[in-house]
Amino acid sequence: MATSTGEGAAAAPKAWPARFKELPLPLRVLFVTSFVNRAGMFVFPLLAVYLVRSKGLGTAEAGLLISVGSTGLLVGSLLSGPVCDLRGRRDALVAALVLNAVGYLGLGTLDGAPWTYALLLFVALVGMGMFGPAANTLIADLATPEQRPFSYTVSYIGNNLGMGIGPLLGGVAAAYSYHVMFAGNIVVGLLCAVVIRIWVPRDTRTGTAAPKAAGGKVRFGGVHGHVLWMVLASFFYVAPLIGLEYVLPLAVTTELNASAGLVGVVYTVNSIVVVGLGLQLEKRIASYPIRTLLLVAGVLWALGLAVLDFGFSLAAVLASTVVWTLGEIIASVVVPTYIADHVDEHRVGRFMALNGFVLGLARLVVPFGLGLIWENHGARPVLHTMLVTPLVGIAVFAVLRIRSSAASAPATPDSASASASASVEAGPGPADAVRSGA
Secondary structure, three states: OOOOOOOOOOOOOOOHHHHHHHOOHHHHHHHHHHHHHHHOOOOHHHHHHHHHHOOOOOHHHHHHHHHHHOHHHHHHHHHHHHHHHHHOHHHHHHHHHHHHHHHHHHHHHOOOOHHHHHHHHHHHHHHHHHHHHHHHHHHHHHOOOOOHHHHHHHHHHHHHHHHHHHHHHHHHHHHHOHHHHHHHHHHHHHHHHHHHHHHOOOOOOOOOOOOOOOOOOOOOOOOOHHHHHHHHHOHHHHHHHHHHHHHHHHHHHHHOOOOOHHHHHHHHHHHHHHHHHHHHHHHHHOOOOHHHHHHHHHHHHHHHHHHHHHOOOHHHHHHHHHHHHHHHHHHHHHHHHHHHHHOOHHHHHHHHHHHHHHHHHHHHHHHHHHHHHHHHHOHHHHHHHHHHHHHHHHHHHHHOOEEOOHHHOOOOOOOHHHHHHHOEEOOOOOOOOOOOOO
């Protein structure tokens, strides 16, 4: 009979519920509250409808106000790092939820000039922008290197499930009353803030990591330069996702003359793939080099968009969703895990904030840029542009210098000095992107 005590014996993989139970309690609380909070985000998906029907604004005016207010996502992402450093991860999460509730309370109850709606939305979205980076920073604090890919996968799946449920619940609430819609969003957010305040400790940093370099600034070179370049390059995998959010509703209804309900089907397919395959992909992530994973993510993005570009039809829309979602899953797990594995503890919050800033930046520039292309050249060049974007990402990640995952080779006191240079995947990369010394 085979035994499990030998050095070469491989332990049977644990089921995800057992792995979830092994995570620290504050992380489990975070994942549950993040899901509940996402599911309770009734307002944002229906904000344009609310401004037009309830506040009497024109569609163009409502779109402009939402664009202006959405700059709060960028500001919130940038604020998240300093707030995490100065006040702790818990206070950053609570502040994010409270700001979101305050902004939506004003939007739901006050009648004023149109610019006041943009200001109140800005406040609400500062909170929304702060929450994600702060949550990722808390995961980096409390999860071991071996637990991080699983933790970020669970977080990603929970957020996607919540975003799939939220608009449905929000639509039901809005059909009854916009006040109910706002009240539900506010109450859920504040309840999550209370739960986090009770169950997440104020100081979650271990204090065991020795700083590798002085100062807290994010620099293009130096010991953390390779992380910075990766986060910035991830824009090429984020931009197609934001582009699809903008392009698909227009393309389906104008180019295919199909019902807008098909867009909802796309989101359903996306959620099914995320939930059904997310944890399966996570089990295999640790077996491959980081560069390989990022290149595969880019190839999946490119293949999915190629199906959409060269065979645009109802069937192609659904088939492409299955393919590009796999690339989305890989990139969404690998990038925050890489930050957590390779950034000094006192800088993790800043890099997670930068990661959130890249997403917020894409939300601002991508719809505007694609809209200009569509208006001047039509829908087909828009699809071409979206296809080129992950191809550029593949080229960038092929030349960046990328270090191997910390989880794949546990560090020991004897090997710590060697790991700085031995764990670099070769590549020409930008000058000074990686340095092997402190």
